[in-house]
Amino acid sequence: MQGKVAQRRVPPSQPYIQLESDEPWVEGDEYTVTCIAPDAKPPAEITMFRDGEELTETDSFTMSGSQDKLLNTHAEVKVVCMSYGGNPLATLHWTKNGEVLSTSWEEDIVSRRSSSVLKMEVKPEDNHAVLQCESVNQVSRSPMSLTRTLTVLFEPAEVTLLGSFEAIEGEEISLCCYTSSSNPPVHIRWWLGFKELNRTNVTISEGDNGGMMTTSNLTHKVSREDHGLSLTCEAFNKGTRFSSVRTEELIVYYPPQKVWLDAPPPNVFLHSGTTLRLVCFSSGGNPTGQLVWLKNNKVVQTASKQVSSERGVSRELLLTLQPSDNLATYRCDSSNKAKKVLSAQTKLRVLFPAVSVKIVAKQQELRRGQTLDLDCLAGSSNPPANISWNLGPVMY
Template sequence: MRMNSQSLLTLLLSLQIGWAAAGRQRFRQRPESVEVVEGEDVLLRCEVEEQEGRAQWTKDGFALGFEREVPGYPRFSYLGRASLGQHHLLISGVTTTEDGEYQCQVGPGSSNRPIWAAANVTVLVAPQSVEISGRSKGEEVVVGDGSSLTLDCLVKDARPAPTATWLRDGTPLPPGLVDDTVEKSPLPRRWSVRSRLMLRVTAEDDGRVLSCEAGHPAIRGNAIPMTSVTLSVLHPPGHPSISGYREGEVLVAGQRVALMCRSLGGNPRPNLIWRRRSRPLSRTATSPSTAILKASAASTTTTATATTSRLQLTAAAEDDGAEYECRAESDLLQRPLVASVTLTVYYAPMSVRVSGPGQVLEGDPITLTCVTNESNPPASVRWKVQGGEAQNYCNSRNA
């Protein structure tokens, strides 16, 4: 027995020495872990130097077999020349079921021990949808000036968990306004993120676009999933101002002038109403000046920032000293906002009349009166007798 034990020990030592001496079976190229987007192909490379044992792949410990076309796995195949030790694994159109650990294994040979090398395949799944809860894409969100607004953005069903970024007119909002929560998706191996935006809205936000943009390593190119809403912030208009005429400027009767009334902001936009001497300008007005004004009616235009009303008028004698008002009216105002100008118009008298006796005795004094109607500035009167000046014979005063 002692001789047999010694012989067995000698044999084992010999085998170990022989394996160590002939242990040439090794990897020329080991597989490397990869991340791949769902639907793409993935190739795990494996090359063996001085191969002696048979080669196969395993997935999560399950053997895929030795055949080049893997039975039961139509999207799996071994590529390369086996005689050269090339045993690459191709997976076509990967899905989340292919996520896991893969090993390239080479069995023992007469003088080689088995060897193996592992790599992980991580399948990335891009978000399936991005939505703002309770809001349709592009919806107008109506909110009052100074109020708080809360919006929830849900980026759904991605692997690994996605991220969400809030933007205002394309500029990212501060992280302190956002609270993110990762949620498990009802779909296997997927997650969603709920991003809550809490924003104090001001009048400056009126018309701005709030967007929620998904972030994920599986997103390719510029096709970034996103959704957005547009803010409609209710706020009163600014105080109106009138241009086109300066106080003290002199107009001449018959002169055309355009008064421009402008009010900034306002949602809804204000109604701009023109008044003359505190009376609305209307088509049914009987005042000659008002009738002339309405012949060239006021026109209103609206831009992204202001509302403007243009009133084209022809100055008349009735406009001298007349106050023109522009009133900005809105449901958000308790009373209208008013701007006004007072016109100065120069106009000539419409007529001149001379009165006095028709007959007098020679040598008697005579008094004649010359009267003009109103004018601005007051008209000057000159007398002529037989075509000659008669200044030394008259006194004059303003009518």
């Protein structure tokens, strides 16, 4: 013996009456009164009464589905509209927001009913659309109709991440992540690497097709540990299981860690004319430092090109010592996009002879027997020059 599969039966929701017009009725005119029993499975049988007496000359009309249809976008929807009774049987047609979708129907003479099946692919623009099925025959004073309002769930077509993803250590960055219209509105959360960021401000505003747009603004103070991490904006909806991410790499600039020189020790005397090699080293920083040599606060253009290595960067300055190098301060500055300058400097002590020697006579004209006054002028020297006089083989 084979068992039968039980059909799920659903009683109708609270029936309600819909009048053709809210205006007062006029004696002698005809009016249509519609009784609607929604959500029943199978369709409910409706009996209408007037002052306790059953009305027999009534038509029955059915459209499948609940009063409001909740649908996912891109789903194919099948809606059935049925009209019972009438002579002749009713013709049926479908409209959406007043525009005709279908004018095809079938008649079942035995069951005395007309039916029309509407198939449509739901799109975001169908959200809040009103579907209507109208039933009319040759003797109808006005069409009978039932409507269904569609609620369409749709995902945002776009998720956009805006802002600057480069910053100096210690600065605050402001970023914005927003979505196009969706129904329901999505949530937005932020991630830096595997850490969730919570300093956000979220606003939801009206969007296209009756949906909502979500905007989230993030403020974050960056550190050097953030450099190279992925900054992610995730738009998601648990109900529809929607998730979409936008990711950018965060670049954080920070200054060089250390600067030092390869130079002679302080208080070591060097001789003018000798060759001296000064080397500046810099380690750490993002990006690595740019090195500049200066002499007494003026840039030295003759320094060699900067060289990179595992330790960092270096730049050499090769000098042939001159008297002007005595007590001169040579400084090396290291800087990068973090805009902080680290420096190292050295002061040279150079020994050099008098840069010039000159004898000056105080008298322009002399006569025999007069006394001649002469001055010997020695230019700058280190240490100070000793002056002696010779006249032929005689030393004074």
